[in-house]
Amino acid sequence: MAVDEATVSKIARLARIAISEQERSGLADELSHILTWVERLNEVDTEGVAPMTSVVAVKLAQRADKVSDGDRSDDILANAPRRDGDYFVVPKVIE
Amino acid sequence: MAVLIDLTLAAARDGLEGGGFSARELTQAHLDAMAEARPLNAYVAETAERALADADRADERRRRGEATPLEGLPIAVKDLFCTRGVASTAGSHILKGFVPPYESTVTANLWATGAVMLGKTNMDEFAMGSANVTSAYGPVVNPWRRRGDDTRLVPGGSSGGSTAATAARLCLAAIGTDTGGSIRQPAAFCGVVGMKPTYGRCSRFGMIAFASSLDQAGPITRSVQDAAIMLAVMAGYDPRDSTSVNRPVPDYESSLGTGIEGLRVGVPKEYRVDGMPAEIGALWQRGVNWLTDQGTEVREICLPHTEYALPTYYIVAPAEASSNLARYDGVRYGLRVDGDSVDDMYERTRAAGFGAEVKRRVLIGTYVLSAGYYDAYYLKAQKLRTLIAEDFRRAFESVDVILTPTTPFAAFPIGDKLDDPIAMYLNDVLTAPSSLAGLPAISVPAGLSTEGLPLGLQVIGAPFDEETVLRAAEALEQAADFDGSGWR
Amino acid sequence: MTARIAGRTGDFEMVIGLEVHAQVVSNAKLFSGAGTAFGAEPNCQVSPVDAAMPGMLPVINEFCVEQAVRTGLGLKAEINSFSVFDRKNYFYPDLPAGYQISQYSQPIVGRGSILLDMDDGATREVGITRLHLEQDAGKSVHDRDPQVTHVDLNRNGIALMEIVSEPDIRSAQEAGAYLRKLRSILRYLGTCDGNMEQGSMRCDANVSVRRDGEPYGIRCEIKNLNSVRNVMRAIDYEAGRQVEAIEDGDEVAQETRLFDAAKGTTRTMRGKEEAHDYRYFPDPDLVPLVLDPDWIAAIEAALPELPDDKKNRFVEAYGLSSYDAGVLVSERACAEYFETAAQGRDPKVVANWLTVELFGALNKAALDIDQSPVSARALGGLVDLIADATISGRIAKEVFAEMFETGREASEIVAEKGLKQVTDTREIEAVVDTVLAEHGNKVAEFRAGKEKLFGFLVGQVMKATKGKANPKSVNEILRMRLSD
């Protein structure tokens, strides 16, 4: 699959990574190259094959409905690049 | 003190027990070696103060007769594990300064059994790489050199800091993580033992995620016995990890030394990949002979979907990574680059915080999950994964372990393969299949290339049969009689 | 009961589907051990898992799973014994992981249905498409500071049940009835408190319009609906807007719109212009959820009697009208109150006292049934006093008002105020004789054929006895005396 620059911009936007003009064409080539390479999977007929859901057979572990965490806003906020009191702070969001 | 750092973990344990030296002496010897070996860039953080405090505590416990399995043994931790109060960065600029308020389960298990933390080891950024050149903290240098050539070589990746540190005697043992080969491949490049247990054997809690369905912690050591000792401590059920498996942890060390007579060994012809150097083929054959000599029954087996493993891996792993790495957004921890809007802040932060390889994989992963492409790529890959796992399942109906080379080539110069991502990805061509199937696998140093670089053999086992894998690895280790200090 | 919208060019009908997010009643969050209480200090009910710190992993809360299954059974829905948790990927400051753990292609609960009780006593069935479990997001606070947005993650990770209806709803009234019925079922089950004001039950409405026989039109999703009334207002406004657009020859754009409660209008949401691509995929941190059929059966066996069954029983066992039964069962506490009060009494009389007097008084005082100053037993006592003719119905209303005011027993009030009905015939005869003597000319007029003066004379007797005379005896004695 050849990925064009517009597609690179679209994916980069979805992934929230700013991409410069210069990076864009290089990335288009690299991604095209990688995607073409992985497309060799199409050689395999997978009709009727179930996609893997879990590599080991385990039953989903469940927790009891007990409050066992919380009340540690200092821990939660300690690494925040920007905070105001006990809130995280981000640039203004417009709804 | 050179003699102390040359000990295996098992020998150091016995030395401490016998009172020949103290944990403080053992730790100090390693701290001194670390200070001297800084040009290798194996550690991103040396926690000397903590190490000595750990060591003193260990000595005290031993005096009181309360020593636990790893009491006083100095160990290095890949910086992918979150360690409470100690910066944990996954080799990424985006986690700059992040200090977790919690401890990963695997490291907690080490400390609970008395291990001493020497520091955090360098790694490929978010464990994405096979050469340890993508770290925000610069490349790690392999202590090994080609014969008569001073070119600095890669240690392999992504646990390259841990394998280089173990090879260079900068720790008795280290822990790493393996997603598609990130323990075994660098172990092979550095001439040490590296083991990836069965997926679900070690808890992933507190281990910074790359690809959740593949990531597994494992030991990096200078002997198979040491790997057994480490794994017994690292492994175990953890109710905080829903993919952790609740079954008892065997005493791996005691399963060693029993020989391998009668073991059925499979040799998959599909692992003879295109362009594999003759010396790798020769090494493999030597391995077959060693095992045959020790009374095993070697037979050719068929793993027909092997050639699709790497492309499958390069869809599944980036897809999971693209989602796992969405949390690095500059809001709650790590780097933030301000912007005019929230989205602008996200985009600038992630552009500045992630390196080229991480961006590449996040973009690939985003693409293969996006509307219109999910079925063609992601779903297709998950179906291939089923087929690959099925190949192994069938193979293990007739063999107990599978023997292959670990890598298709030896360590290469830092800077090589940088312009071609796929050439770099081929490092994992022999390790990725077992990762996709969640199987236990180990790399054992088995000899030197014509240029004098370490080469590894890989033993793959059935799910949760780490004991047999270790036994086969021990047999190879004894036959190979590899000199791990050959880089000196 | 399709509501027609009369356009300039003909009639349209509304097609409505509702998506309800119901917060699961649980102590801890869906995938972490942090608490769920409403109104805690910011970021106090947050674990490192909720803050999506590196290396943190989700572990599901078994009780939330049970609540989802219980709700599914209450909606007469299929329970899927195999379901999968997926990641819904998007960036937003109150979504720390950059994805919401939800269920996409394989939800825990499949098709079910809800019976709507309409005002005319009729019922109508609305299909449930699915119910799935997912995490709530945190809260972005936009009004603390004009320059920045504040983020509180307390709500992040709380378990929600997203309940999606089929596009079977045809009017704002039906949408209201759907929400009230759903809320009633959730409260009966104890799986969600149904409080729309506190946000523990939230609703998005998908609205489109079409002419008869046409396929479904293009729909708009309306968000920000925080009461049943606002859902109904928003639907009516939105349908009208779409009809107008179509008749003006404009296209209705498929979009998300916000309801403005102050203006009663809907508007396009800003900042959501880009197309969403959520890149759903199974969460590799969780394996599929497999439920044991015996476990499901045990939950089903332990379900309480639900509103529809209770209503049918009330109609059959107590002879109530479908409408009254529907009103009484809408809240479990009302139904229980009724059954306690009706024990050994005339159920219709009790139902009448409940729906008219008690509900009226509670409404006026803004009290819930469980806060009623008049207990079910006390109301029963009042009804007994009427039944054994101790007091008349008219006096009973006064007594009830006093009971509601003071919380005292009916018998106590009747005794203290001397409200006991006069049933002594001789006493009444004496009063009747006095009245007839005082109103000799009226009596003459009555005898001359002015029949309606009988009522006047009854009134005079009642007045003289301060309403305490047994009306039946007064009637009989008067008739006797006048026919002499």
Ligand SMILES: [Mg+2]
């Ligand atoms: Mg929805």
Ligand SMILES: [Zn+2]
């Ligand atoms: Zn939802």
